[in-house]
Amino acid sequence: MSLRILANIIVILVALPLSAAQEQFVIGVGDRIMVTVYNEPDLTVRARIDKSGVVNFPLLGQVSVSNKTPKQLASDLEQQLLDGYMVKPLVSVLIEEYRPFYINGEVRSPGGYPFSLELTVDQAIAIAGGLKDRASSSDWYIIRGEDKTKLEVQKDTKILPGDIITIKSSLF
Numbered sequence: 584m585s586l587r588i589l590a591n592i593i594v595i596l597v598a599l600p601l602s603a604a605q606e607q608f609v610i611g612v613g614d615r616i617m618v619t620v621y622n623e624p625d626l627t628v629r630a631r632i633d634k635s636g637v638v639n640f641p642l643l644g645q646v647s648v649s650n651k652t653p654k655q656l657a658s659d660l661e662q663q664l665l666d667g668y669m670v671k672p673l674v675s676v677l678i679e680e681y682r683p684f685y686i687n688g689e690v691r692s693p694g695g696y697p698f699s700l701e702l703t704v705d706q707a708i709a710i711a712g713g714l715k716d717r718a719s720s721s722d723w724y725i726i727r728g729e730d731k732t733k734l735e736v737q738k739d740t741k742i743l744p745g746d747i748i749t750i751k752s753s754l755f
Contacts, residue, residue, distance in 0.1 A: 608744060609652055610632060610652070610653065611632065611649055612633065612636065612682065614631070615629070615632070615679045616629070616676060616679060617629045617679050618657075618676050620664070620672055628641070632649060636648060636649030637649075643660070643664070646660065650729075654676075656676045660672075660676075661674045681699075683698055683745075684742050685747045686707050686749075689719065689751065689752045690711040690714060690715065690750055691712030691714075692712040696710050701741065703740060703742065704725075704737065704740045704742060705739065707742055718750050719750065719752060723749065725742070725746045725748050736748070
């Protein structure tokens, strides 16, 4: 397959609309993103987001990407490219790899695991090898976001990238 055909396929795939679930996620430290500008392969950028939250883009220099949805970032980049660089840029942002989620406490294999869309607490527990014998059946919570919000959760609560799930032990 020629490189030109492959590039056109990538542009088509990136231009597909994101699911509603993907649109709600904000870009954060540890995510890997791909930014493309239609018909401008030299402006394609792939980057893993570090603690600075900025990525170096051709023509634009350092651009802050953290705490924005892919749609917000694409819109911001389009506006910046309109400022003397391009006539009508079409920017697409894709999160290629989400930051992991973490699970600790009374599970068999605590640690960090790759995030996937529509992941629930129950599924995360299964990924971590299941509950230990002394695990509580209801004292579970998530630490979420930069502000470290503590949320009580149930089995069917959806997990977001970067969440820290804690399963407490039971007294009996």
